[in-house]
Amino acid sequence: MIISLTYIYYLTGVFMAIIAFFALKDKSNSKRILTASFWGLFAISFIFGDIIPPFYMGILVIVMAVIAGAGGVRLGMYDEVSQEHRLNQAKKLGSRLFLPALLIPIVTIIGTLGLKDISIAGLALLDKSNITLVSLGVACVVALLTALFLTKDTAIRSLKESRRLIDAIGWAAVLPQMLATLGALFAAAGVGQVVAELVGSAIPVDNRFMVVLAYVLGMALFTMVMGNAFAAFPVMTAGVGLPLIIQLHGGNPGVVAAIGMFSGYCGTLMTPMAANYNIVPAALLDLADKNAVIKTQIPTALLLLFCNVFLMYFLAF
Amino acid sequence: MLTLLGIVVVIIGFVLRFNPLMVVVIAGIVTGLAGALPIDKILIIFGEAFVKNRYLSIFILTLPVIGLLERNGLKEQAQKLIGSVKIATTGRVLILYLFIREAAAAMALTALGGHAQMVRPLIAPMAEGAAENKYGKLSAKTHEEIKSFSASVDNVGVFFGEDIFVAFGGVLLMKGFFEQNGLILEPLDIALWGIPTAVLAFVIHSVRLILLDRKLDAEYNVRLKDAEECEKS
Numbered sequence: 001m002i003i004s005l006t007y008i009y010y011l012t013g014v015f016m017a018i019i020a021f022f023a024l025k026d027k028s029n030s031k032r033i034l035t036a037s038f039w040g041l042f043a044i045s046f047i048f049g050d051i052i053p054p055f056y057m058g059i060l061v062i063v064m065a066v067i068a069g070a071g072g073v074r075l076g077m078y079d080e081v082s083q084e085h086r087l088n089q090a091k092k093l094g095s096r097l098f099l100p101a102l103l104i105p106i107v108t109i110i111g112t113l114g115l116k117d118i119s120i121a122g123l124a125l126l127d128k129s130n131i132t133l134v135s136l137g138v139a140c141v142v143a144l145l146t147a148l149f150l151t152k153d154t155a156i157r158s159l160k161e162s163r164r165l166i167d168a169i170g171w172a173a174v175l176p177q178m179l180a181t182l183g184a185l186f187a188a189a190g191v192g193q194v195v196a197e198l199v200g201s202a203i204p205v206d207n208r209f210m211v212v213l214a215y216v217l218g219m220a221l222f223t224m225v226m227g228n229a230f231a232a233f234p235v236m237t238a239g240v241g242l243p244l245i246i247q248l249h250g251g252n253p254g255v256v257a258a259i260g261m262f263s264g265y266c267g268t269l270m271t272p273m274a275a276n277y278n279i280v281p282a283a284l285l286d287l288a289d290k291n292a293v294i295k296t297q298i299p300t301a302l303l304l305l306f307c308n309v310f311l312m313y314f315l316a317f
Numbered sequence: 318m319l320t321l322l323g324i325v326v327v328i329i330g331f332v333l334r335f336n337p338l339m340v341v342v343i344a345g346i347v348t349g350l351a352g353a354l355p356i357d358k359i360l361i362i363f364g365e366a367f368v369k370n371r372y373l374s375i376f377i378l379t380l381p382v383i384g385l386l387e388r389n390g391l392k393e394q395a396q397k398l399i400g401s402v403k404i405a406t407t408g409r410v411l412i413l414y415l416f417i418r419e420a421a422a423a424m425a426l427t428a429l430g431g432h433a434q435m436v437r438p439l440i441a442p443m444a445e446g447a448a449e450n451k452y453g454k455l456s457a458k459t460h461e462e463i464k465s466f467s468a469s470v471d472n473v474g475v476f477f478g479e480d481i482f483v484a485f486g487g488v489l490l491m492k493g494f495f496e497q498n499g500l501i502l503e504p505l506d507i508a509l510w511g512i513p514t515a516v517l518a519f520v521i522h523s524v525r526l527i528l529l530d531r532k533l534d535a536e537y538n539v540r541l542k543d544a545e546e547c548e549k550s
Contacts (some may be wrong), residue, residue: 002438004380005372006373009371011358011378012371012374012375012377012378015377015378016377016383016478022422032383032418040376043369045371045419045434046371049368049371050368051336051365052364053365054360054362054364054365054368055357055360055361055364056359056360056364057362057363057364057365057367058360058361058362058363058364058365058367058504059360059363061342061363061364061367062342062360062363063339064338064396065336065339065341065342066342068338068339069336069338069339071336080495081455083393086387086388086389086390086392086393086409087390088387088395089388089390090389090390090391090393090397091390093389093390093394094394095393095394095398097386097390097394098388098391098394098395098439100382100386101382101383101386101391101434101438101439104379104382104434105428105429105430105434109426109429110429112425112428129517130372132427132428133372135428136375136376136378136379137375138383139381139383140378143329143382144381144490145384147382147385147386148385150389151383151385151386151389151390152387153388156384157366157388158381158382158384158385160384161379161380161381161384161385161387161388162377162381162383162384162385163384164381164384165380165383165384166377171336171338172337173336173374173377174374175337175338175341175449176370176371176373176374177367177371177374177534178337178341178342178367179339179341179416180366180367181341181345181362181363181366181367181369181370182323182327182341182344182345182348182367183324184362184365185345185348185349185352185354185359185363185364185366185367186323186348187360187499188349188352188354188362189320189323189348189351189352189353189354190320190347190352191320191321191323191324191348191379191438194318194320194321195321207354220322225324225327225525227486230486230487230490231445231492233490233494234490237494238494238498242495243499252510253495253498253500253506254502254506254507254509255504255510256496256510257347257492257502257507257510258480258491258493258509258510258511258514259506259510259511259514260476261480261487261511262476262493262511262514262518263477265477265480266463268472268476269469269473271454271478272331273327276373276376277432277470277472278433278468279337280376281432281436281437281468281471281472282435282465282468283467283468284432284436284437285432285436285437285441285464285465286464287464287465288461289460289461292461292464293465293468293469293472295465296462296465296469297469297472297473299525300469300473300518300522300525301520302462304514304517304518304521304525306322306513307517307521308514309393311513311514311517314512315510
């Protein structure tokens, strides 16, 4: 293929390396060397992640966590423009400003749906197995070029502006990946089996309603621990859903699967472990309370979970 | 039972507000050791999983575009646009986005949205703009509340929309799981049974957005009335 996910990772790596370089030069940041090291290591993981042996990558990951834990990832100075300047620019450019922003989803969708089978000289244009991610990467480049053309700003300016945003997110930008490693360790150590056994041993298996309740709540709780419903689904379904609801009580597997997974999603709405949905957005939106998004979502999640118990109970049998 | 020690570390660490990256790394090491994994194996899992999940961080590629547009007044323009729609309220703007996000995800268009691409540059400013239009200057608390709701709408929309699409990875994961256990399921069966919850998710969150509008109305209209009375007296 011509454009593979690896190239998108290289692009991200080079971008992060530039961010690290800017951080190093920013004298207003008292921890500039540590901050630059943090983003620099992140850049290395994107550019050389496939070459460096996993053992050393593991050490790199822990060093990043230690830098963040020691308060080494700090803010700098960003040469921001006044509200007045922004209003003037908005007046001048008008709704054309939306074009580059909307190009990101539009080009991603065109790439995902329209270009997936296109090939040039026998080579697929886009990496088919990672079509959405590759399309997103391409879309960002297209949107950036459009934005540069539209605003007549320089590429350096756009990189400096993105540093303002990245620093606002800070170490939280790496949290989703870090949590994925924890998920892998949970899986390797067999945490899921233990949880499923605990839930399985705690419920009166003859009571249809209690079994459904345990499965629905178990999916939500285990997802909150893992931060990911996909990780919870096989474990809870193998431990409770399949043997008790489907095999013992004769429940409809389609219903159990669909509503079970959605119960997991209710858990995703309530946990800081799902950092990419809950913690990163709080940082992106400059929220004072990093758990504000979770707190907002809890009532919806709990109500929906309550409904799921009854939906599964009445639809599955 | 000892393998659950990692979960305890996570809970204690998050409650005591230690740096989450450190908490996660320590929880990982504790879990690995409790699961009798040798230390080099633990490091290898750390490295492998981190590299394998780099796709989670690709969203940062959108930031140069968003940063540049923000410098040139993207948020201000979004607020101006919503200001010209007289019937727009925070709740209505967000319900519309919730609908678009969920419907698009159900048609596999999950790329149509996202916190970095849509919520920060467009949706949150519009939701805030609609409220500012109606009530004037907002308190920091209200800004925080509207922004949190904007983020929640993106999440609820995509989560409960995507599972309705038959070829979505999650649906295929469920089908694959049952297949391994000797049960053959059609993806369509799973997708269809997801619809009641998906509809309920939309209804519940929309009702909460309507209530948000009412709450803002109550909060700010009282203040507007107070201001008027002050002027009179």
